[in-house]
Each structure stands twice: as structure tokens, then as C-alpha cells.
Amino acid sequence: MELKRSAKSVIERIVHLRDSLDLGDKKDRRDELEQEMGGPAFWNDQDKAKEIIQELKTLNAVLKPFEELLRQSDDLETLVEFAEEAEDDEFDDEIRAAAKKAQADFEAFELRSMLGGPNDHCNAFITIHAGAGGTEACDWAEMVLRMYLMWAESKGFSTQITDREEGGAAGIQVATIHIKGEYAYGYLKCETGVHRLVRISPYDSAGRRQTSFASVDVLPEIDDTIDIVLRDDELKRDTFRSGGPGGQHQNKTESGVRYTHLPTGIAAESRSERSQHKNDANALAQLKAKLIRMEEEKREADFAKKYDEKGEISFGSQIRSYVLQPYQLVKDLRTSHEVGNPRAVLDGGLDGFIEAYLRMKLAASGEK
Incomplete structure (x- = not known):
């Protein structure tokens, strides 16, 4: 019965x-x-x-x-x-x-x-920046990069690192991943914000506990059906040497491209391709995506921070804390969703956090 x-x-x-x-x-x-x-x-x-x-x-x-x-x-x-x-x-x-x-x-x-936004069906670009803290922060930024790569792999999505700047002794200073899959942006857009790590530092000979920060920015890949008009007189284009591990070609030629949208100050760059033409196309696509996302955030001000209000990548501005010492816990500060197994989360186990955010957003929209 x-x-x-x-x-x-x-x-x-x-x-x-x-x-x-x-x-x-x-x-x-x-x-x-x-x-x-x-x-x-x-x-x-x-x-x-x-x-x-x-x-x-x-x-x-x-x-x-x-x-x-x-x-x-x-x-x-x-x-x-x-x-x-x-x-x-x-x-x-x-x-x-x-x-x-x-x-x-x-x-x-x-x-x-719950994924009803105009760009939720799109592929996504994720950009990760190391916060203040030198090698420790750069190492944490690379851990975050690995976390998203493993999450995408678990979904059967394809990934490509389109931009990567090494952090020096270890890790990365900045990296951008292009994730292709159905509703990739809809799932991942809640990851935008500052991610905080607490652990015993592997780079501290005294074995002291350290706090590190990394910022995550998620953008939709805008398809050709969405018309974004960028006037030439509103764009500043710069080229630069790519540097990094890309070989002598990238180190000696100005293959990297950066576009800046003068009215808003929003910029996007690409350095991963050997061809300046490909980097140009990548940078322009990301700039369009940032402008689209900026407009989207204006409509979702209750859930996302605007570009000029992101705040410092430090204490008080994080969306999620990953604590490895003195206890084991990952907690999202917006939804209060938490997991007591940080290793599973860092291995790509983000679905619980994503679902909790979407359900919070759905409940809030139902109250209006």
C-alpha cells in the first residue's frame, strides 16, 4: 500500500x-x-x-x-x-x-x-583571477580552474582553455575556459563571485593556516542570432606579446589581443592562440558576451553584482568558502548550502550548490 x-x-x-x-x-x-x-x-x-x-x-x-x-x-x-x-x-x-x-x-x-534566462542555453566562458597573496593565491586559482574542468567533464561538456597566464612559482594569475554544452551558462552563472580557501599552506615552512581568494566571472557565448552592434569609434584595440608557455612564436610576436569598450570601460583579451586573427575573434566574442551579461545583470540586480560593484577580491566579498583546516566544509554564503567533503567539491561536485542557487532564485521570483 x-x-x-x-x-x-x-x-x-x-x-x-x-x-x-x-x-x-x-x-x-x-x-x-x-x-x-x-x-x-x-x-x-x-x-x-x-x-x-x-x-x-x-x-x-x-x-x-x-x-x-x-x-x-x-x-x-x-x-x-x-x-x-x-x-x-x-x-x-x-x-x-x-x-x-x-x-x-x-x-x-x-x-x-529554472533555466529560463535569455542566454541560459548558451555555452559559457569562465575567467578565474587569483586574488592578493602571491603564490598561495595563484595555486588556489588553479585549483578552482581544475574544479570547473572536472565539473564540465562530468557533464560530458567540451572545454578549451582560451587564455592562461602563469602565476610564477606555481598556479595561475588568470585563466579563461570555454565550456561548450547545453545550458552551460545557465548552470554556471551562479558561480560568479569571490571564492575563499582556508588551509594549511603547502608554501609556508612553518605550516601556518592561510586564507586565499580567487574571483570567478562567467559569461555566455553569444550566438550569431543575437545582434550586438559595436561601433569602431567605441572600441580600443591593443596587441601584446602572449608570453607564458606558448613557445617562442608567442613570446616574440604580438599575437595577444585586447579590446576595450570605451563607453563602459569593459575589456576582454585573448592570448592562447598562435594566430592574432583567432585571438582577435576570441577577444571580440568575449567583449560582446560581457556587454550582454552586463545588461542581464541589471535585470537581475538582486542576484548578481554589477561590474563596477564587484568589490575587492578579499574578506567580506566571497560567495563561497572552502575550508580544509581546521575542519572540512564548503559553504555557499548566499544559499547556506554546505558539503562536508571539500575534496568531492574540488573534484567537480558543484551540482548541489548550483541547484540550491537556482531554487533560491525560483523561490524569490515567486514571492514578487
Whole structure:
């Protein structure tokens, strides 16, 4: 009896979700796009065709999991009806397995439905800066870099380090990762802010406890369907020698490119490619993403800090603390979500923090 009640509870949650979501417009739009794709002249305009394919992909990222969830609910309901008619435990194993999968898929879809921002579906750029503190801070910045690379790997996302400046004795001074995957930006944008580490320093011969800081900035990769106009007279372009481990070519030629948007002072640079042309394109793409993100943050002022209000990378400005000594704890200061196993978090276990932030944001939007 308890098993059937549990299964019915899962069904009720899915039905409630179905009734509360208005996906009719999305379904109509998908039908319209699929009809266009089936037309004989679809590929005559390749740019438009790519836009349609991308839009259809974005719609299906929501609709297909939702339709699968409804199918699971119907199947589970049928199993429960059979079990009630049979009045025995013949279907218990099937009900238990089906209810467990439906519950897991429901929670995954519920989380995905929180990603409704205009750029949430985009790929992401993550830039990590070491805070004050020399080698200790640079080493921490590289640990943060590794954490995001491992998180992306766990999701099956592809990654590329597009910019990296070594920290000297160890670690990095700054690095940028390009992460490609569905809703990468939507998941990762809550990571923007200052991350604080407390540990026994491996670089202190006296074995004293040290506090280090690293800032994280997350930007969407803006696709070609979003038109950002950058006027030439509002841009300052600089080139510089890339330096670092890139070899003599990068050290001797000015392949690095930096763009500065004069009206806002926002800058973006790229140094990882041997080709100045590729670095130019990377820097310009990141600048566009920063400008888009700045506008997005104005609409989300309750949850994000504006560029000119980021504050110092030090005490009092962190969003999350990672404590390795004298105890073991990672705690997000915005949501109070915490994990007592820092190693798992530093190995990419960020999903709990991301989900807690999204649920906090969803609850806050519901109160307005």
C-alpha cells in the first residue's frame, strides 16, 4: 500500500507540473519550425537554416524531456491500476523502478525549467583571477580552474582553455575556459563571485593556516542570432606579446589581443592562440558576451553584482568558502548550502550548490 501511495504521489507531482506549465506556444512553434525544415527550399538560405535548427534544438531541450516525463507518468499510472486490480505484489518491483526513475527525471526537469534566462542555453566562458597573496593565491586559482574542468567533464561538456597566464612559482594569475554544452551558462552563472580557501599552506615552512581568494566571472557565448552592434569609434584595440608557455612564436610576436569598450570601460583579451586573427575573434566574442551579461545583470540586480560593484577580491566579498583546516566544509554564503567533503567539491561536485542557487532564485521570483 505504501509503495502505491508513493507512486501516486510522483504521478500527482508530474500532473501538477503539467497543469502549471504553459508549453502550448512552444509546441506550436516547434511544429512550425519542423514544417519549415521539411520544405524543399530550407537549405537555400543556410544562415536562416542554422538559426532555425538552433531554435528547434533549444525548444526540444525543454519539450522532449517534458513529453518523456508525461509518458512515464502514464506508464506508472497504468502499473498502479494493474496492481490494484491484481490485489497482490506481482507488480511491486516494476512500480518501484518506474517510480524511482520518474522521480529522478521529474527533479531533473524541474531544475532545467529554472533555466529560463535569455542566454541560459548558451555555452559559457569562465575567467578565474587569483586574488592578493602571491603564490598561495595563484595555486588556489588553479585549483578552482581544475574544479570547473572536472565539473564540465562530468557533464560530458567540451572545454578549451582560451587564455592562461602563469602565476610564477606555481598556479595561475588568470585563466579563461570555454565550456561548450547545453545550458552551460545557465548552470554556471551562479558561480560568479569571490571564492575563499582556508588551509594549511603547502608554501609556508612553518605550516601556518592561510586564507586565499580567487574571483570567478562567467559569461555566455553569444550566438550569431543575437545582434550586438559595436561601433569602431567605441572600441580600443591593443596587441601584446602572449608570453607564458606558448613557445617562442608567442613570446616574440604580438599575437595577444585586447579590446576595450570605451563607453563602459569593459575589456576582454585573448592570448592562447598562435594566430592574432583567432585571438582577435576570441577577444571580440568575449567583449560582446560581457556587454550582454552586463545588461542581464541589471535585470537581475538582486542576484548578481554589477561590474563596477564587484568589490575587492578579499574578506567580506566571497560567495563561497572552502575550508580544509581546521575542519572540512564548503559553504555557499548566499544559499547556506554546505558539503562536508571539500575534496568531492574540488573534484567537480558543484551540482548541489548550483541547484540550491537556482531554487533560491525560483523561490524569490515567486514571492514578487
